[in-house]
Amino acid sequence: MKCVAIDDEVNALKVIELHAEKVEKLEMVATFTDPVQAADFLEKNRVDLVFLDINMQSLNGFELLESLTQKPQVIFTTAYSEYALKSYSVDALDYLMKPISFSRFLKAVNKADTGGKSTESTDLIANQEKVISVKSGTTIHRINLDNLLYLEADGNYTKFVTDKESIMVLCTMKEALNKVDDRFIQIHRSYGVAISKVNKVEVHQLTIGDRVIPIGASYRKEVLKRF
Secondary structure, eight states: OEEEEEOSOHHHHHHHHHHHHTOTTOEEEEEESOHHHHHHHHHHSOOSEEEEESOOSSSOHHHHHHHOSSOOEEEEEESOGGGHHHHHHTTOSEEEESSOOHHHHHHHHTTOSOTTOOHHHHHHHHHHOOEEEEEETTEEEEEEGGGEEEEEEETTEEEEEESSOEEEESSOHHHHHHHSOTTEEEEETTEEEEGGGOOEEOSSEEEETTEEEEOOTTTHHHHHHHO
């Protein structure tokens, strides 16, 4: 599994390198103390996993990740616990608090799903199945997008409705839609739906299972175009 470590503190970077050397399936292909150089490298080179510090001078970890057109799996490394929630909102594999013990490092690495498979194989899996993480209260839920039916805004919250449960998450509809992919479309200021789950489309509403969902006037043209 090809990996990269990014941290503007040399000593912290060395800890990651030493831990990685002990794990047979990891191949550390590059390390960076400059996040801008790291971002440039990641745009030009495909890797499976990135160990990414958050608090860096010229570009923080979240900004670096957002800048990438191809996003690898990420394990955040930081000395600041307040970033934990945000790290899961961008689908990080794990969040390691410094100083990082080897046992905790290994546990995080074992969450990576490449498992030594080729990049082509990993891409195929990603195209077939995508799982996102959402936080409801103190619980982090993993949702397979194939099972997600629709999103429903409720004040400052958005409900993620699957074929088995409804999960209330503190986020806006826009933020919720950013977590899913182009299999979903917003049809109303309060609703986003999985296109493949729609059973029937009418001028003012559509149906998913036994649920009738309104189509907003300002969204109608785009919705009818997609169907």
